[in-house]
Amino acid sequence: MSKELNLWLDDLLKDIKIIQFKRKNSRRVRIDIAPEALPALLELLQGRASYVHLSAISCVDWIEDDEFELVYHVWSYETNSLVSAHTRISREPGVYLSVYDLYTPAAFFERDIHEMFGLYFEGSPDMEKFILTEWNGPPPMRKDFDSEAFVNQTFNWEEYHPQWLKDIEAEGGGITTRPEDVR
Amino acid sequence: MNELDKIPVRQEISVAEGNVKRSNPLANVFDELVRFCQSRSMFMLHYCTGCGAIELPPAMTSRFDMERLGIQPMVTPRQADILLITGYVSVKTLKRIILTYEQMPSPKYVIGICSCTVNGGMYWQSYATAKVLKEYLPVDIYIAGCMPRPEAVISGLRDLMGDIKSGRADNWKRYFQNYDHYLGNQQQLFGEDWQTPTDIIAEAEHYGLMTDQTLGEHTALLQKHQQPLEALEFSLGEKREKIQGENPREKNNE
Numbered sequence: 001m002s003k004e005l006n007l008w009l010d011d012l013l014k015d016i017k018i019i020q021f022k023r024k025n026s027r028r029v030r031i032d033i034a035p036e037a038l039p040a041l042l043e044l045l046q047g048r049a050s051y052v053h054l055s056a057i058s059c060v061d062w063i064e065d066d067e068f069e070l071v072y073h074v075w076s077y078e079t080n081s082l083v084s085a086h087t088r089i090s091r092e093p094g095v096y097l098s099v100y101d102l103y104t105p106a107a108f109f110e111r112d113i114h115e116m117f118g119l120y121f122e123g124s125p126d127m128e129k130f131i132l133t134e135w136n137g138p139p140p141m142r143k144d145f146d147s148e149a150f151v152n153q154t155f156n157w158e159e160y161h162p163q164w165l166k167d168i169e170a171e172g173g174g175i176t177t178r179p180e181d182v183r
Numbered sequence: 184m185n186e187l188d189k190i191p192v193r194q195e196i197s198v199a200e201g202n203v204k205r206s207n208p209l210a211n212v213f214d215e216l217v218r219f220c221q222s223r224s225m226f227m228l229h230y231c232t233g234c235g236a237i238e239l240p241p242a243m244t245s246r247f248d249m250e251r252l253g254i255q256p257m258v259t260p261r262q263a264d265i266l267l268i269t270g271y272v273s274v275k276t277l278k279r280i281i282l283t284y285e286q287m288p289s290p291k292y293v294i295g296i297c298s299c300t301v302n303g304g305m306y307w308q309s310y311a312t313a314k315v316l317k318e319y320l321p322v323d324i325y326i327a328g329c330m331p332r333p334e335a336v337i338s339g340l341r342d343l344m345g346d347i348k349s350g351r352a353d354n355w356k357r358y359f360q361n362y363d364h365y366l367g368n369q370q371q372l373f374g375e376d377w378q379t380p381t382d383i384i385a386e387a388e389h390y391g392l393m394t395d396q397t398l399g400e401h402t403a404l405l406q407k408h409q410q411p412l413e414a415l416e417f418s419l420g421e422k423r424e425k426i427q428g429e430n431p432r433e434k435n436n437e
Contacts, residue, residue, distance in 0.1 A: 132311070134275055134373070140310050147310045151303075154372075155314040158302040 005079045029083045038087045042102055050078040054103035059113045063143040066091045068119055098124035116141035222347040223253040228263035233270015235297040235330045242333035260286040271299035271306045277313045284320055285381035291355045292323045301325050318368045321354040359387035363399030370401055378409055
């Protein structure tokens, strides 16, 4: 049954000219779509094909292209398959529409993406801080945030070869097997 | 009664090899006994911050059986001796750890398990984790490894027991003695308005552990904005009547 439904859905989706459709296997479909049309596609999938479960929204920062890629993963319990709808939006100003009216859990994912990437979702109920309540810096998952430089600037390091170890080594003790000997 | 003051009090102090010995010959014995008892009955608060916590259930339960050494898990910081920090410490968690640590009664001991507490471990590049735990708290023993096996955990705890027995494990005093240093590191991470509900300076006075390192520029900054703790209002009669009066259901019954 579910295979037959999938075939029908494939035929229907292939007919839509503005999207790129690709079936990866019997349970996964990839769709590339323009940002203006994505909410309409999700509404279609939810209302007409019972893709009722929004599993996640993931975000990728393509800094060379100056774009964010948003991936909406929706699952259908009827056809037992996952549709990943990919869309790309401009990095500046980084504003997009919320799908909270279609999928309530989107509020959490959008709030998380806003915190990690600085991408603003219009119409989302809450864009306040979510997990990083004590973070005042730039959104840390952006590619232009240099985590290593931040860490070196903020934190001190423990010495790897401290004096007490040198004292032990002077007496003939110390680390018997160094990591580079094992590797 | 005033004559009592006139009786000369003489304390015999014999200096041998630079050590000041007390006149009571039993004092040392008694201290040793107390320390022995302390080392044999330790209640452990395991603050499971990271993945190292997964090694504790086998260390506590029948296979490796920590309890044969007298170490038991405890549910509240107010009754715990050891604070076990297992794994990476995010900045957010560190706040909670410091609150927990300050609530524990002295003497208290901190054990840092896993490489992450030593130097950030595999999360050294992360913006969210604090790297060197001993900058913020006095750590008694580190058990390195990613993750240390239960044998290593128990070996580390035995080392701590040995330290307590011989009286070397007095790092908890350092928190009071060098409070300015620790507070400075905490303020660097949490901002200048950082304040815990425990008044460490008053406790240091109480324990007689005030040194010239206890107070400094960081504690001065703390005292500038510190709000004194106020006891919760405790009243039974008036408040209850008030609440009952506001209850609409009772009004209807009347």
